[in-house]
Amino acid sequence: MSPLLRIEGLTKRFGGLLAVDDACLQVEAGSITGLIGPNGAGKTTLFTMIAGFAEPTQGEVFYKGERITELPTHVRTMRGIARTFQIVQPFAGLTVRENIAVGAHLRHRARADALAKAEEVAVQVGLEPLLDRPAHALTVAGRKRLELARALATEPQLLLLDEVLAGLNPSEIRDMIPVVRGIRDSGVTILIVEHVMQAVMSLCDTVYVLAEGRMIAAGPPADVARNQRVIEAYLGQGAAARLRDGAAHA
Amino acid sequence: MKDKTLLLIAIVTLALALLPLGFESNVVLNFLAFAMIITLAAQGWNVLGGFGGQFSFGHAAFFGTGAYGMALLQVRFGVNAWLAMPIAIALGAAVGYAIGFLSFRARLRGSYFALVTLAFAEVFRISANVWSFTGGAAGVLVPLKLDPWNMQFADKRLGYWLALALVALVLLITHRLRESRFGAQLIAIRENEDAARALGADALAVKLKAIALSGGITAAAGSLYTQKFLYLDATLAYGPWISVEALLAPIIGGIGTIFGPLLGAFLLLGLGEVTKTFFANLLGGARPGADLVVFGVLLILCVAFAPRGVLGLLARLRGRGA
Numbered sequence: 001m002s003p004l005l006r007i008e009g010l011t012k013r014f015g016g017l018l019a020v021d022d023a024c025l026q027v028e029a030g031s032i033t034g035l036i037g038p039n040g041a042g043k044t045t046l047f048t049m050i051a052g053f054a055e056p057t058q059g060e061v062f063y064k065g066e067r068i069t070e071l072p073t074h075v076r077t078m079r080g081i082a083r084t085f086q087i088v089q090p091f092a093g094l095t096v097r098e099n100i101a102v103g104a105h106l107r108h109r110a111r112a113d114a115l116a117k118a119e120e121v122a123v124q125v126g127l128e129p130l131l132d133r134p135a136h137a138l139t140v141a142g143r144k145r146l147e148l149a150r151a152l153a154t155e156p157q158l159l160l161l162d163e164v165l166a167g168l169n170p171s172e173i174r175d176m177i178p179v180v181r182g183i184r185d186s187g188v189t190i191l192i193v194e195h196v197m198q199a200v201m202s203l204c205d206t207v208y209v210l211a212e213g214r215m216i217a218a219g220p221p222a223d224v225a226r227n228q229r230v231i232e233a234y235l236g237q238g239a240a241a242r243l244r245d246g247a248a249h250a
Numbered sequence: 251m252k253d254k255t256l257l258l259i260a261i262v263t264l265a266l267a268l269l270p271l272g273f274e275s276n277v278v279l280n281f282l283a284f285a286m287i288i289t290l291a292a293q294g295w296n297v298l299g300g301f302g303g304q305f306s307f308g309h310a311a312f313f314g315t316g317a318y319g320m321a322l323l324q325v326r327f328g329v330n331a332w333l334a335m336p337i338a339i340a341l342g343a344a345v346g347y348a349i350g351f352l353s354f355r356a357r358l359r360g361s362y363f364a365l366v367t368l369a370f371a372e373v374f375r376i377s378a379n380v381w382s383f384t385g386g387a388a389g390v391l392v393p394l395k396l397d398p399w400n401m402q403f404a405d406k407r408l409g410y411w412l413a414l415a416l417v418a419l420v421l422l423i424t425h426r427l428r429e430s431r432f433g434a435q436l437i438a439i440r441e442n443e444d445a446a447r448a449l450g451a452d453a454l455a456v457k458l459k460a461i462a463l464s465g466g467i468t469a470a471a472g473s474l475y476t477q478k479f480l481y482l483d484a485t486l487a488y489g490p491w492i493s494v495e496a497l498l499a500p501i502i503g504g505i506g507t508i509f510g511p512l513l514g515a516f517l518l519l520g521l522g523e524v525t526k527t528f529f530a531n532l533l534g535g536a537r538p539g540a541d542l543v544v545f546g547v548l549l550i551l552c553v554a555f556a557p558r559g560v561l562g563l564l565a566r567l568r569g570r571g572a
Binding site: 051053072073074077078082083084085088090091092094098101102103105106109110111115141150151153154 | 428430431434435437438442444445446447448449450451452453519
């Protein structure tokens, strides 16, 4: 079976800086695939190229086997790719309901249908009690849920989540994980960029690790966490050896 | 809630329609008719600036195109006024689309967009002032032939009612706008363009549609101006005065609201009249520009204390009281 999303040799250069270098990745339909890496590894850059907010210097993006490398964002959304933003971008002056309805309007022309869909999605992500609040009055956790809800309202097949758990406290993270899993169980494939390791370990089927713009490891989360190159990317060169020695001394 | 707004539109329109039945005064009628023209221009601005968040300083470009279109179609081509009006409106929409295409495609936003629209309006003004086709600096005179067939009314109330009908139509259009996908996407773009794009809004297409609609509405105001005064020159049609009034009225009345431009236009013009009379009585002679001083003060007060205009202020006070 061909994967839902496939990127090949994706490269992004900002002047002299090689932000993403020849990255390859596959997202199987129905999976939760994680993309992790230390700060500045190029995760968000890679992510924006998949969502169509930046054009790659080189390489290709395929969705359902079709090349979409140069498609504008709104066309990708139309085809079923939705994204959230790492730095939340609510429509601050609108209510939660109106915010979600903007996403719902993509597939529902009539206002009443869009509002009904917005309510349905709000229930799914646990925003129902806040529907008539203005978006600017939400807490960080609320805003993250709103990001999720708006993206879901476009009825995507592939959901790109950019650090939806960043900035949340442990109990908020515990609340959010079942929501993300529930979305996958409803049939939406998820690619998640995440810093919070606990979440990646418990959510993802496959994890890709990006460091300094290059893909250095891929596989099931447990394998990746033991991978020497991954440990070194996070903790510095020689860290894996030191950890082993430390364990031996103890 | 939807029905409440529709009902309010009906009540306001009816009240405004009945107003001139109480007065016989020409002064009052002229004031009302002029207020309708400014309202219409401001409603046009409000579609793009209020709902779409794209602040134009150059709505004179659309007003003037509507005004000159109306005048020249009749004078140079002998087109009937009732036919000339929709053409003038279409011309205004086309100018809007063209200016939008050039500036939005270049991703101009905020003050850059404002300055470019201002520049376009000035280019139109200077061109109209030198081109013989538009009558140059002498302007263009529409021959006086009082006949409803020519959209020239002996009974001034008819002219006022015509303008009111257009204002009411635009009230309905803005109401529909708020209930539509196009409106939702336009407001989303005002709030956050990147997020709107991520949710499937084609930002360029939505903004182009908005500026064309905006240009068409403001051009309708221009065409009414022509029929009311039957004389135009470049400064009247394309001058900065109308750009300023078109944006001041919604800002003072309530930006991005359905009734804001209407309320703002009445406040602005009413205050202008009061100021002129006051200074004339006080100083024993007209002081041109005194009303502009008051407008300026009002704008500062509004931006400082009521950023969402009078309607926003009322809503806030009501919220506090409840």
